[in-house]
Amino acid sequence: MIPDLGRYTLEVSLAYVVSLGLIGVLAFFYWLRGRSVKRQLAEIETGRGKNG
Amino acid sequence: MASFWEYANPLKFMRVTDWLLPIVAVAAVVVTATGLIWGFFFTPDDFRQGATVKIVFLHVPAAMMAINVWVMMLVASLIWLIRRHHVSALAAKAAAPIGLTMTLIGLITGAVWGQPMWGTWWAWDPRLTSFLILFLFYLGYIALWAAIDDPDTGADLTAVLCLVGSVFAVLSRYAALFWNQGLHQGASLSVQPGTRMDWAYKAPLYTCMLGFGLVFLALLLAGTRTEIRARRMKALVARERMA
């Protein structure tokens, strides 16, 4: 299944791992920040609802 | 009458992207995975470059997006400066880290590719140099956003920086071209693996380009939604403090 990359195995797999890793990390951070901001906003909005 | 500008209304934007974002995200994953798997497993080795040709499916789309994201930020900054739509400014803010990552991927895959092909990780080739400069511009833009507390001031200042920076980025591109030709006549290294590319490579490459575009769009929508929420939160907190 895995294609034979010959003597460039390290280079090609490194490029793929690093690139996908970077995109993955970026997406993860966007998701993480989005979740925390969403939760904080919800807290503030419900808090306001109770007070006034 | 439905107009494009309606989506500049944050509420409308949130409502539309609420169902649009999952679709785009799934499409992004499917298309990118298709393109990369196609490119990685089902393309022949190049007779000259061997298996390293498979890096093209990451390198070219990332490099393309690195430039396109900056152009998108430029357009969004102009819209913000002229029409004062908050979504536009926040979209530019959300786009910058994606552009930075794309530039970084372009640089890293280029280095990994350059090592076996040219025998060096890095060369002061005009193209490579321009990308490094673009990377610096992204860094400056993000740093300025991060340094300013007031969101509207930040949006204004970064928008002006984006405009001025664009002019200087283009100037730097030509300066780099001029500079290297001036020093080493005719010793330029081409990044493109030849102009006549076979369809066996082209088809997965185009798929990857589309996939990277969709990945950007999905992250952009998600990031902009977050920024809109953060902006609203800031406004609420400020209002409460005033009351």
Added chain:
Amino acid sequence: MIALLIRDLRLALRAGGGFGLGLAFFLILAVLVPLGVGPEPATLALIAPGILWVGALLACLLSLDRIFALDFEDGSLDLLATAPVPLEAVVTIKALAHWLTTGLPLVLISPVLGLLLFLPADAYLWLILSLLLGTPALSVIGTFGAALTVGLKRGGLLMSLLVLPLYIPTLVFGAEVVSRGAQGLAVNTPLALLAGITAGAVALLPFASALVLRINLR
């Protein structure tokens, strides 16, 4: 406006030795490089154009935050913004004052440093000319960076990050003029491009700086 220029010049000359700082930095750089690279005249001559240009760039950068910071703190910048003189003119005067106190001395001292770095004799004329043409662009671009970061605490480091990439075209063409001059090649093209960048920057950037300054003073 003349009064403003004179006031700025006097402040720069007086305020805590800010005037000589850039020059001293330029000199130190020209001393440090041979110490780091080695005293080989051939090597130094080869890298002298680049070192001198990079040194001028950094020396310029060093004094940028003084352009607006003092006036911003004591509120006179607000007065200037509401004065009958257009803010664009104020910004231009500020850039001019910065150039007169930083750029021009750098130009004048550069032949001495060229001597220290074994710059080839053919290149002196081009060194002075390119710095004379290029440093106004450095001041104007720097004024834009200073205007962007005027309201920020510890904006200095951020400003370097913003301004240095903008200096790249000026640096490339300026250093190219000198190194071509050193090799006895024709310098017309980079010289024209350098002049073009300076002309464009001086003509257009004050508008961006004034715009940014108004935003910051809002």
